[in-house]
Amino acid sequence: MTRFLLRRILAMIPVLLGVILLIMVTINLIPGDPAALMLGEGATPEMVAKLRASLNLDQPLPVRYVRYVGNLLRGDLGRSIREGRRVNDEIGDVWPATAQLGLSALSIAVVAGVVLGITSARWQYSLFDNLVRIASLFGLSMPIFWTGIVLIVVFSLWLGWFPAGGRGSWLHMVLPAVTLALPTIAMLARITRSTMLDVLREDYIRTARAKGVTTRSVLTRHALRNALIPVVTVMGLQTGQLLGGAVLTETVFSWPGIGRMLVRAIFARDYVLLQGGVLVLAATFVVINLLVDLSYAYLDPRITYR
Amino acid sequence: MRSARSFLLAVGLIVAIAMNPVWAAPVAPTRGGTLTIARPVDAVSLDPYFETTAPGAWIYQLILEPLVIMGPDMKVQPKLATSWNVMSPTRIRFALRRDVKFHDGTPFNAAAVKFTFDRSFDPRTPSRWASIAGPIKGAEVVDDYTVDIVASESYSPLIYSVAMVYAGIVSPTAVQRMGAEFSRRPVGTGPFRFEEWRTNDRISVTRSDDYWGQKAYLDRIVFRVIPEESARMIALRTGEVDMVLMPAPAQLQIFARDANFTVASATGLRVVMIAMNLSRPPVSDVRVRRAMIMGTDRKSIVDNILEGAGAPADGVLAPGVFGYKPLGLDTRYPYNPQRARTLLQEAGFRPGPDGIMQREGIPLVLTLLSPRGRFFKDAEISEAFQAQMREIGVRVDISFLEWATVFTTMRAAVLDYHVVTRGWVTTTADADYSLLPLFRSDQVPPRGWNLHRYFNPEYDKLVDQARSSTSAREREEIYGRAQELLARDIMAIPVYVSREIAVMRANVKGFVPHPIEYNQGFAYVWIQR
Numbered sequence: 161m162t163r164f165l166l167r168r169i170l171a172m173i174p175v176l177l178g179v180i181l182l183i184m185v186t187i188n189l190i191p192g193d194p195a196a197l198m199l200g201e202g203a204t205p206e207m208v209a210k211l212r213a214s215l216n217l218d219q220p221l222p223v224r225y226v227r228y229v230g231n232l233l234r235g236d237l238g239r240s241i242r243e244g245r246r247v248n249d250e251i252g253d254v255w256p257a258t259a260q261l262g263l264s265a266l267s268i269a270v271v272a273g274v275v276l277g278i279t280s281a282r283w284q285y286s287l288f289d290n291l292v293r294i295a296s297l298f299g300l301s302m303p304i305f306w307t308g309i310v311l312i313v314v315f316s317l318w319l320g321w322f323p324a325g326g327r328g329s330w331l332h333m334v335l336p337a338v339t340l341a342l343p344t345i346a347m348l349a350r351i352t353r354s355t356m357l358d359v360l361r362e363d364y365i366r367t368a369r370a371k372g373v374t375t376r377s378v379l380t381r382h383a384l385r386n387a388l389i390p391v392v393t394v395m396g397l398q399t400g401q402l403l404g405g406a407v408l409t410e411t412v413f414s415w416p417g418i419g420r421m422l423v424r425a426i427f428a429r430d431y432v433l434l435q436g437g438v439l440v441l442a443a444t445f446v447v448i449n450l451l452v453d454l455s456y457a458y459l460d461p462r463i464t465y466r
Numbered sequence: 467m468r469s470a471r472s473f474l475l476a477v478g479l480i481v482a483i484a485m486n487p488v489w490a491a492p493v494a495p496t497r498g499g500t501l502t503i504a505r506p507v508d509a510v511s512l513d514p515y516f517e518t519t520a521p522g523a524w525i526y527q528l529i530l531e532p533l534v535i536m537g538p539d540m541k542v543q544p545k546l547a548t549s550w551n552v553m554s555p556t557r558i559r560f561a562l563r564r565d566v567k568f569h570d571g572t573p574f575n576a577a578a579v580k581f582t583f584d585r586s587f588d589p590r591t592p593s594r595w596a597s598i599a600g601p602i603k604g605a606e607v608v609d610d611y612t613v614d615i616v617a618s619e620s621y622s623p624l625i626y627s628v629a630m631v632y633a634g635i636v637s638p639t640a641v642q643r644m645g646a647e648f649s650r651r652p653v654g655t656g657p658f659r660f661e662e663w664r665t666n667d668r669i670s671v672t673r674s675d676d677y678w679g680q681k682a683y684l685d686r687i688v689f690r691v692i693p694e695e696s697a698r699m700i701a702l703r704t705g706e707v708d709m710v711l712m713p714a715p716a717q718l719q720i721f722a723r724d725a726n727f728t729v730a731s732a733t734g735l736r737v738v739m740i741a742m743n744l745s746r747p748p749v750s751d752v753r754v755r756r757a758m759i760m761g762t763d764r765k766s767i768v769d770n771i772l773e774g775a776g777a778p779a780d781g782v783l784a785p786g787v788f789g790y791k792p793l794g795l796d797t798r799y800p801y802n803p804q805r806a807r808t809l810l811q812e813a814g815f816r817p818g819p820d821g822i823m824q825r826e827g828i829p830l831v832l833t834l835l836s837p838r839g840r841f842f843k844d845a846e847i848s849e850a851f852q853a854q855m856r857e858i859g860v861r862v863d864i865s866f867l868e869w870a871t872v873f874t875t876m877r878a879a880v881l882d883y884h885v886v887t888r889g890w891v892t893t894t895a896d897a898d899y900s901l902l903p904l905f906r907s908d909q910v911p912p913r914g915w916n917l918h919r920y921f922n923p924e925y926d927k928l929v930d931q932a933r934s935s936t937s938a939r940e941r942e943e944i945y946g947r948a949q950e951l952l953a954r955d956i957m958a959i960p961v962y963v964s965r966e967i968a969v970m971r972a973n974v975k976g977f978v979p980h981p982i983e984y985n986q987g988f989a990y991v992w993i994q995r
Contacts, residue, residue: 192870196877203597205912214591243510244646253665309696317700324701325692327667414692416666424507429870 161457164465168453172446177229179442183435184225193217194241194429215241217431228435237436242428247436250421255440256419257327261409264337269344270395276345277352277380284357292349299346301410304405308339308412325414336413340405344398350392353388362386388459394403398451400445476551495909495976500686503988504698504707508666508691513649514632514936515586515593515796523631523984524711525689528671530634530654530728533560533579534625537979538732538987540786542629545576546655555620555934558628562611566678568637569660570653575927576613581638583615584850595632596646598893599753600724602627620934622941623896625787630894639691659683659987666691683992702727706992709970709977711986715775715842721969728972732979733777734964735784738889740834740851741958746884746917748830753813755956758885759799761806761858762959771846776962781949782890782900786961786981789897789932789945793953795960806858815859822860831861832884835876840869841889847917847961877911888916889964897945902929905948905957918957925951 195211212218216227231238276296280289284444314323315335316377359365360383368382370373407419412431418437423436457463504858509522514530517523533547544550547560564573583605586593596602603618617624628631640653651660655678658671675681690707692698695714699721700706711720715731722729748754768778781793808824815823815830823830834850834854845866852862865883867875878888892900903909907926908914920934925948932944952958966979966986973994980986 190870191874192868193874197870197873198594198737199597204914207592207597208569210590210592242516244649245511246646250665257667309694312697312700316704320704323706324704325694325697326690326706327664411693412697414667414690414694414697416691420666420693427870 163198165280165454168450170179172450173369176439176443179434180229180232180439181225183433183438184221186332187429188221188432190429192429194431197429198242199400204309206424217227217241232439237439238432240425240430240433242430242433245326250433251418251436251440254386254418254421256414257415258403258410258419259337260333261340261406261415261417262399264333265308265340265344265402266395266399267342268337269398273348274352274384274391276349278356278384280349280353281356281360282375289353292353293394296346297351299342300350302342304339304343304408304413308409309340311339311348312412328417336409339412340409344402347394347398348391352387352391355390356383359383359387361453366407389456392452392455392459396449399448401458403445405440406420414450475597485663493975493994495683495937495990496911496995497683497992498685499683499993499995500688501684501709501974501988501991501993502688502815502823503709503711504690504692504701504708505711506691506693506695506698509663509669509689509841511649512634512652512660512663513810513891514595514634516649517631518594518984520596520711520984520986521689524986524988525669525671526634526652526654527656527985527987528630528658528989529652529656529686530629530636531656532629532631532635533562533598533613533749534629534635535631536626536982536985537556538628538978538985540788540895540981542625546635549592550625552936553614555622555936556617556625557614558624559608559612560628562569562613563678564611566655567676568640568653568655569674569921570637570640572637572639572653574635574655575610576602576605576607577610578635578638579613580607582601582633582635585636585641586633588834595630598632598899599627599630600624600894600898611619618888621898622933622936623788623894623898626894633748658687661686680990682989685987687988687991688768692787700967702925702971705971708974709968711968713967713969715773715967718774718967718969722957726972727969728974729967729969730977730979731965731967733785733895733983734891734966735786735895736841736889736891736964736983737779737782737784738776738847738887738961738962738964739779739958740781740843740884741848741888742918742956743880743881743884743886746992748813749832749884751813752956753809756799757806757809757813758791758855759795759956759959760802760809761860762854763801764794764959764961767847767850768962771843771850773961773978775842775965775967777965779963782904782952782960783892783897784981785950787892787895787900788938789901789942791917791946793950794954798953799956803858810859817859821856821859822861829861830859831863833882834862834864835872835881835883836864836887837869837872838866839889840872842964844887844889851885851959876915879910879912883909883916883921890915891964891983893962893982897941897948901948901952903946905929920952920957922951922955956990 195208199207240247276292280292281405283289312324315322323332323356368378410417422437507521511517511522530544534542534644535545537543547562549561551559553559587596587602587604600621601618606614615628637653641648657674657677659674661672662672663669668688668690671687673682692701698710699714699717702710721727742749743754744750760982780795781848783790815825818824834848836847840845848864855862903914905916905920906929907921918952929942932941935941966983975994976991
């Protein structure tokens with residue numbers, strides 16, 4: 161187990177190095193010079209050249225890559241080109257907001273999705289099951305931008321229950337977290353339902369029923385645990401979806417998170433800030449997938465890690 | 467549509483008049499309260515050294531004050547300087563206030579001014595606004611309360627550079643003590659002090675009770691970031707914010723009709739135009755350019771596309787700019803597709819089988835470079851131009867690119883496009899800022915912005931003369947002649963002049979819209995209770 165963990169953590173290093181290389185190369189392919197953009201229309205080429213030099217933008221890509229990785233080893237993500245601020249501080253400001261939003265959305269999605277899925281499977285082809293299946297199709301296909309605005313109009317403008325945007329009390333949290341959770345709820349409900357249906361047809365479930373275990377206990381103790389493995393896998397993959405969706409949700413709900421920071425960095429061609437942000441997101445995703453892998457052993461004792 | 471626009475213009479005007487301090491005198495301003503303002507993006511920094519865009523400038527001008535400032539009437543007004551004296555086209559002498567302290571207790575004096583200018587114009591690491599300010603060399607201390615601002619070459623618009631909000635004087639001790647942190651928590655002399663900055667969420671300032679001048683009414687101003695246009699307007703309706711900057715144009719008329727809200731606006735300084743590239747035939751032929759401008763229904767674009775958020779342009783400069791001359795383009799080149807086709811035929815073009823004009827078998831196809839979303843309605847204008855050119859037998863192929871790419875393409879030594887949809891702000895509010903870099907022979911990219919490839923020695927002489935003359939009347943007259951040349955040679959099809967618009971709750975009083983986007987002032991706004 162320890163060896164497995166160690167190996168997986170070591171394997172993260174080339175992944176992240178590759179991510180950095182990929183980001184740097186792609187950013188370099190986009191036309192647009194941050195120095196010229198920053199100085200605006202009035203700048204002379206001499207001024208732009210001076211600024212480029214002071215930002216180390218005039219050095220070749222391999223040099224910048226090695227230097228970046230070197231600084232990274234010391235935990236330094238560099239300084240934002242446009243704002244002159246440490247990227248560590250910038251990400252420290254926005255990352256908690258995104259994490260809070262993502263975790264809340266994930267919790268809502270897991271609870272709602274799994275409960276809906278189990279209920280659907282328990283009463284297959286009932287009215288409830290059909291409703292859930294139609295609603296989940298709807299939830300999967302509606303763009304976040306649209307649901308977000310609709311929720312704002314209904315719950316902020318008409319009913320006045322929740323603020324229309326910004327970060328503050330838990331009330332601010334509700335609409336963006338629900339908006340972000342909706343597609344994942346739908347996804348998890350569908351997956352839980354179908355795996356539960358599969359598991360419920362297994363022999364050991366019949367055995368359990370035959371020895372007189374209550375339906376409730378069959379569902380939660382025998383079936384659910386085995387049905388959870390695909391659900392957890394999808395959950396891990398959906399985290400990527402949530403992080404991506406956060407960019408849109410953060411925009412609609414004025415949520416001060418990392419998604420909006422990235423959008424801004426792209427338009428300003430702020431390479432350093434962009435690299436830092438994407439790197440942190442990639443690292444998060446890698447860590448979450450590791451946690452998902454580890455949870456398999458907990459859910460199914462037959463799985464061991466070597 | 468036409469009447470709706472006039473209505474909106476009228477509303478803007480009435481608001482502007484009603485909010486003029488003299489007229490507003492009968493209602494005494496109430497003290498206290500918090501004003502919450504929503505805008506689409508966060509500040510880059512609160513230090514003009516790093517930040518020249520409006521979302522930051524709106525805030526730091528409450529904290530940092532320049533020596534002189536451009537008022538909403540486009541006249542230079544004293545701020546930290548009591549008076550100034552133009553010694554020569556390269557030097558202005560300022561007499562400073564003696565009763566001013568920075569928020570951290572540091573006394574304000576000539577040394578602080580010198581410190582600010584030295585920092586901004588350090589040749590090794592120039593500030594972001596150094597590129598806008600013209601050939602400023604720096605500040606020279608004459609005595610404790612007298613300072614000279616010096617240019618390295620004749621530059622008569624010098625006072626306009628010093629009057630920009632970017633030239634706000636910073637506390638030298640605070641900059642030295644705080645280092646890079648200063649740009650997040652600036653210390654100045656203004657009517658408000660910095661309070662808090664939550665990245666991408668909100669920035670707040672509080673009233674400075676020992677301000678040297680007239681004290682502000684509001685206790686606090688909070689600037690919130692609400693990126694989504696419709697979410698911004700909803701927040702105004704729910705009362706979460708009191709004022710929206712950069713409002714959704716499509717909703718302006720609804721808010722203007724609603725008694726709970728006020729819409730205030732001023733004609734801005736940005737002109738959006740379709741620029742001609744003379745190095746690419748057949749645009750090099752003035753008859754073709756004349757056909758293009760006469761085939762463009764500029765009025766219909768302004769009326770139908772801009773929804774009241776822009777005014778018709780009558781030249782490459784906006785009316786608020788010093789040196790602006792109305793050129794009467796509507797009478798000089800009235801919209802007349804019939805005449806436009808005749809002009810093209812005079813230039814040797816004949817209608818082809820598909821309706822597109824051709825000369826020697828080659829169809830008349832123009833390539834248009836256009837950003838999408840950089841300037842208000844830029845893409846829509848490009849598309850309207852395309853449709854209108856089709857009417858006179860010209861095919862236009864548009865390349866829509868994201869702004870940073872358009873910027874790089876325009877800045878290159880060779881421009882492969884016939885026409886470019888572009889905007890230009892006369893940032894200093896002086897004609898020199900536009901007429902020199904945009905059209906002088908030596909300003910072809912990458913050096914300047916003469917992407918028209920306009921080479922006219924007569925024109926060059928005029929803009930040089932105006933730059934070194936110290937007589938305002940003479941300069942105005944010279945710029946008039948220069949603009950006549952641009953209109954005669956048709957360097958661009960000017961489409962619209964921007965409007966600076968704010969929507970607020972009806973109890974927000976005392977806001978005077980400013981023609982310069984980043985100069986919007988909130989220091990003396992108050993909330994009626």
